[in-house]
Amino acid sequence: xxxxxANHLEATVRRYDGYADAGKDAEFGKPGPLSRIxxxxxxxxKACMIRHIQQNGLRVNTKAQMxxxxxxxxxxxxxxxxxxxxxxxxxxxEEKVIPHLCAVGETAASMGxxxxxxxxxxxxxxxxxxxxxxxxxEPLSQVPSEQRGTDMGRAQGGPSWLRLDARLSD
Numbered sequence: 419x420x421x422x423x424a425n426h427l428e429a430t431v432r433r434y435d436g437y438a439d440a441g442k443d444a445e446f447g448k449p450g451p452l453s454r455i456x457x458x459x460x461x462x463x464k465a466c467m468i469r470h471i472q473q474n475g476l477r478v479n480t481k482a483q484m485x486x487x488x489x490x491x492x493x494x495x496x497x498x499x500x501x502x503x504x505x506x507x508x509x510x511x512e513e514k515v516i517p518h519l520c521a522v523g524e525t526a527a528s529m530g531x532x533x534x535x536x537x538x539x540x541x542x543x544x545x546x547x548x549x550x551x552x553x554x555x556e557p558l559s560q561v562p563s564e565q566r567g568t569d570m571g572r573a574q575g576g577p578s579w580l581r582l583d584a585r586l587s588d
Contacts, residue, residue, distance in 0.1 A: 424479035427462050465481050482522055483515040501521040518558055520548035 437443045438452035477485040522544040 475525050476521050476563050478526045478544075479510045479513065479515060480547075481511065481551045482520045482526065482544045482559075483551065484517050484519040484521050485510070486514040488514060518552070518555060520552055522548050 432444070434443075434452075435454045435456075437445065437448075438454045441450055443452060444474075449569065479485060523541040526544065
């Protein structure tokens with residue numbers, strides 16, 4: 419099966435390179451400038467798009483870090499005090515997160531609703547964001563031993579009330 423896929427891919431790339439040489443994509447009308455596909459590495463992924471989406475995942479920030487529920491509760495409690503000075507919105511990236519815990523795809527809450535066109539792109543983009551941010555964190559092996567076995571936070575999300583309790587252990 420992959421052999422047939424590879425042959426089809428090669429023909430597709432040749433056809434696209436012809437469009438690039440002509441300066442016009444006759445198949446899809448992609449606006450220019452068009453560039454030939456010449457410089458490796460080349461990566462091909464055989465994927466099947468499906469129309470499925472879960473929008474009730476656990477809450478994450480723009481870095482794909484899992485948000486700590488206690489931070490959300492503090493914001494909710496302040497809003498109940500009806501004090502305009504105490505009731506200021508906190509940017510999501512300044513809220514408390516659960517250290518060393520990221521979520522992407524259907525585990526993470528949706529970035530909006532009425533998006534039933536599939537989540538393949540969002541999974542890939544946030545997977546990359548999560549990977550880059552996780553790579554920049556201190557390794558778990560360097561977390562002080564007194565923090566091991568401690569409660570790291572709780573995450574919650576969606577009307578279905580998913581809940582996650584996170585503990586750091588060896």
